[in-house]
Amino acid sequence: MKTIDYYFWMNSDWAYLGADRLEALAARQQAAxxxxxxxxxxxxARTGGVLLGRRSPERQAYRVAELARWCRKLGIHVNPQPAFMCPDAGLASRIVIAADRAGLPVPALYKAILKAEWCDEQDISDLAALRGILERLGLDAPALLAAAAQPAIESAYRRNTDDAVKAGVFGSPAYVYRGEVFWGQDRLEMLEEAIAAPDAR
Incomplete structure (x- = not known):
């Protein structure tokens, strides 16, 4: 089975922009x-990256310009400077991991959380906000929140982070296919080319 390891941050505006296209790509290529x-x-901290708030004004300004370009190209709205920008994403991440382990629809969930931050001015570190998202999706909020608090889910979150670094990932979103890293939603076309290529390359 063709499998894409998709490493992403639950505060990643770029992951939000690439989410639907990644799902469509996987469907076309019959990839998991x-x-x-x-x-x-x-x-x-482990790969030399710099958090947005610590970057130079020039880099921050370019991010805003690039987001605007991609939003126009894709027809997707993103607020580059939302009211609650990049809060602690730990609980949101653990909820997604718990949902995945329960066999629930992870794409709808993580996209709803990203949309809440980048489009709906919600604080995704807030328990009430996350509970509301789960309820709107028709998911069992008490069960998922309880599962997200379990040590095994925290361990899985830490393991994802360790595995990302081991795989060569240094930013979000990153897609790893057969050991090759594709960083950024603007590399989805190249990812699809790699998946579609014959095995004997």
């Missing part, structure tokens, strides 16, 4: 996606 939320600040 392993949804693997990571602690990106930890990844950055």
């Amino acid at each position: 996606i392993r949804h693997l939320p990571v602690d990106l600040p930890d990844v950055y």
Whole structure:
């Protein structure tokens, strides 16, 4: 089975922009996606990355310009500077991992959480906000929140982060296919080319 290891941060605006296209790509190529939320600040600390608020004004300005370009191209709205920008994503990540282990629809869930931050001005570190998202999706909020608090889910979150670094991942979103890293939603076309290529390359 063709499998894409999808490492992403639950605060990643770029992951939100690429989410639907990744799902469509996987469907076209009959590939499975392993949804693997990571602690990106930890990844950055171990790979030389710089959190957005610590970047130079020039880099921050370019991010806003690039987001605007991609939003126009894709017809997707993202607020580049939402009211609650990049809060602690730990609980949101653990909820997604718990949902995945329970066999629930992870794409709908993680996209709803990203949308809440980047489009709906919600604080995704807030328990009430996350509970509301789960309820709107028709999911069992008490059960998922209880599962997300279990040590095994925290261990899985840490393992995702460790595995991302071991795989060569240094940012979000990152897609790993057969050991090759594709960083950024603007590399989805190249990812699909790699998946579609014959085995004997």
